Structures are given as structure tokens and as C-alpha cells.
Amino acid sequence: xxxxxxxxxxxxxxxxxxxxxxxxxxxxxxxxxxxxxxxxxxxxxxxxxxxxxxxxxxxxxxxxxxxxxxxxxxxxxxxxxxxxxxxxxxxxxxxxxxxxxxxxxxxxxxxxxxxxx
Amino acid sequence: xxxxxxxxxxxxxxxxxxxxxxxxxxxxxxxxxxxxxxxxxxxxxxxxxxxxxxxxxxxxxxxxxxxxxxxxxxxxxxxxxxxxxxxxxxxxxxxxxxxxxxxxxxxxxx
Numbered sequence: 001x002x003x004x005x006x007x008x009x010x011x012x013x014x015x016x017x018x019x020x021x022x023x024x025x026x027x028x029x030x031x032x033x034x035x036x037x038x039x040x041x042x043x044x045x046x047x048x049x050x051x052x053x054x055x056x057x058x059x060x061x062x063x064x065x066x067x068x069x070x071x072x073x074x075x076x077x078x079x080x081x082x083x084x085x086x087x088x089x090x091x092x093x094x095x096x097x098x099x100x101x102x103x104x105x106x107x108x109x110x111x112x113x114x115x116x117x
Numbered sequence: 118x119x120x121x122x123x124x125x126x127x128x129x130x131x132x133x134x135x136x137x138x139x140x141x142x143x144x145x146x147x148x149x150x151x152x153x154x155x156x157x158x159x160x161x162x163x164x165x166x167x168x169x170x171x172x173x174x175x176x177x178x179x180x181x182x183x184x185x186x187x188x189x190x191x192x193x194x195x196x197x198x199x200x201x202x203x204x205x206x207x208x209x210x211x212x213x214x215x216x217x218x219x220x221x222x223x224x225x226x227x
Contacts, residue, residue, distance in 0.1 A: 033215070042219030043161070043204070056213035091160055099208040099215055103149050106215055108160035 002027065004094050004109035005074075012115045019079040019086070021112045025094030032075045033093045033106060034067055043091065048099070049075060082116045089113050118143045123205050123218035131226050134195050138221045140205030141187045146212075150181055152190050153204040155220065161204055164190075195225045 005024040013019050025032050034046040045059040049069040060067065064082075069075040079086055090113075093106040123140045130136045142150075150167035165172065167179040167188050178191040188205055205218040 035217075043217045045214050045217070048213050089158075093215075099213055100210045103166060104208065105149075105151055105163055105166065105206075108162070110160050 004029075004092060004107055006090075006092050006109035006112050008112060009110060010113050010115070012117060013082050014117050015083055016081050019082050019114055019116075021077040021079075021090050021092075021114070022074040023077070023092030023094075023109055024074045025092075026096075026107055029094035029096050029107075031095045031098060031106075032069050033095075034075075034077050035091045035093065037089045037091060037111075039088075046077070079114075082114075084116045087114055087116045119218075120144060120216035121205050121207055121218040123203075123221050125219060125221060127222040127224060129224045129226055130195055132195055132197060134225075135191065135193045136195060136223065137192075138190045138203055138205075138223075139187055140189070140218055140221075141185075142205075142207045142216070143186070144207075144209055144211075145186065146209040147186075147207040147216075148210050149208045150179075150188050151206040152177075152179060152188075153206055153217075155202045155204055157201075161217075164203070192223075195223075197225050197227060200224045 032049045035043045047060045047067045048056040064080045066078045089111045091111045092109045095106040097104045152164040153161040154164045155161040167181045171180045176193045180189045202220040204220045208215045
């Protein structure tokens with residue numbers, strides 16, 4: 001009964017390169033969330049997706065960042081032309097139902113630590 | 118105003134002590150409440166849900182006060198292994214997110 005899986009666990013990129021972060025939700029979960037956590041800071045919501053749909057991307061920077069959750073395969077968070085300020089831990093979480101459901105909660109993956117040189 | 122606010126601490130307590138954290142939320146449409154625990158460089162993990170009548174899980178007790186819009190977590194007989202950051206989380210029936218507080222840091226000292 002695998003939990004939320006993320007890969008890679010660590011990713012090093014040079015400025016200007018692209019970073020692709022993958023997230024496979026828990027089995028049966030169709031709701032995926034991405035968060036960013038800077039060192040010594042709290043979790044910042046980025047985007048909430050369901051299969052083939054972006055539901056809420058209010059926390060996503062307008063440029064260089066995009067996310068998808070295709071019908072088949074993992075959810076992908078893509079960061080183009082990375083800059084040093086993108087260095088952070090990126091966590092993915094999944095839930096069985098929507099955040100509007102009473103007592104629905106979410107489960108986190110181990111995170112991807114991105115370092116931009 | 119932030120959706121969820123917590124005292125960041127740090128709280129440094131001796132083993133065996135009782136410690137309490139509070140968390141306030143701003144939106145009255147908030148409907149579900151949780152405490153998560155995050156260890157250094159690890160992912161957040163669900164500690165417990167918070168129910169209207171209050172609930173207990175071993176040494177941990179959670180309370181909800183809807184009138185004042187705050188949630189509390191009480192840890193009794195603190196263990197060294199309780200050292201972590203505790204995150205207050207809410208969701209609401211009008212939203213598309215889970216709203217996280219910035220966390221309260223706890224260190225239990227031998």
C-alpha cells in the first residue's frame with residue numbers, strides 16, 4: 001500500500017535549466033497538491049489539480065512554473081529557466097476527495113529538494 | 118489577514134512537561150481541522166484530526182473553539198521524540214485548498 005511517491009528526491013540544476021518534479025499520488029487518490037517550502041519557512045500552497053484539470057493555481061508564480069496531472073501517469077511540476085531563488089523543498093500531497101469534503105485530509109510525499117547552482 | 122496563524126515558538130520544554138499550542142483561523146467557513154507534525158527535512162505527517170467535541174489520542178489532546186475560531190493541541194508527558202514542528206491545518210467548504218499555518222517549533226530537552 002504505497003504512499004505518495006515523489007522523484008527525484010534530490011535534483012541539482014544550473015541557472016537557466018529546466019526542472020521536472022514528479023508525483024504519484026496514493027492509490028485511488030485523484031486530487032494532487034503541490035507545495036513549496038523554503039528553508040526555515042512554512043509550506044506555501046502552489047497548485048491543486050485533479051486528473052487532467054487544474055483546479056486552483058493561485059499559489060503558482062505566473063511565469064516559468066507549470067503543473068499538470070495527465071489521465072495516465074504522475075503529476076508533473078515543471079520549472080523552466082530555474083533561478084537560485086527556486087531552491088527549495090517541493091512537496092506533493094494527495095487526497096481521496098476534494099478539500100471541501102468534511103474531514104478530508106491529505107497525505108504527503110517525501111519531497112524533492114531542488115538546488116539551483 | 119492569514120487564513121491560519123500560529124505562534125512560531127520556539128517552545129523548549131523539559132522531558133515530562135506538558136505543553137500547549139494554539140492556532141487561530143480567520144474564515145468562519147472553515148469546517149475541518151487538523152494537526153500535522155513535520156520533522157526536520159521531512160514531509161508533514163498527519164498527527165490527528167480535531168473534532169468539535171475535542172478528542173484525545175494517547176498523550177495528545179486537541180480542542181476546537183468555533184466561537185473564538187481557535188484550535189489547540191496539548192501534549193502531556195513530553196518525550197524527546199516529540200521534538201518537531203507542529204502545523205495547524207484547516208479546510209473549508211468554500212475553498213479549494215488546505216490552509217497551513219507556518220508551524221510551531223517544539224524542542225523537548227533531556
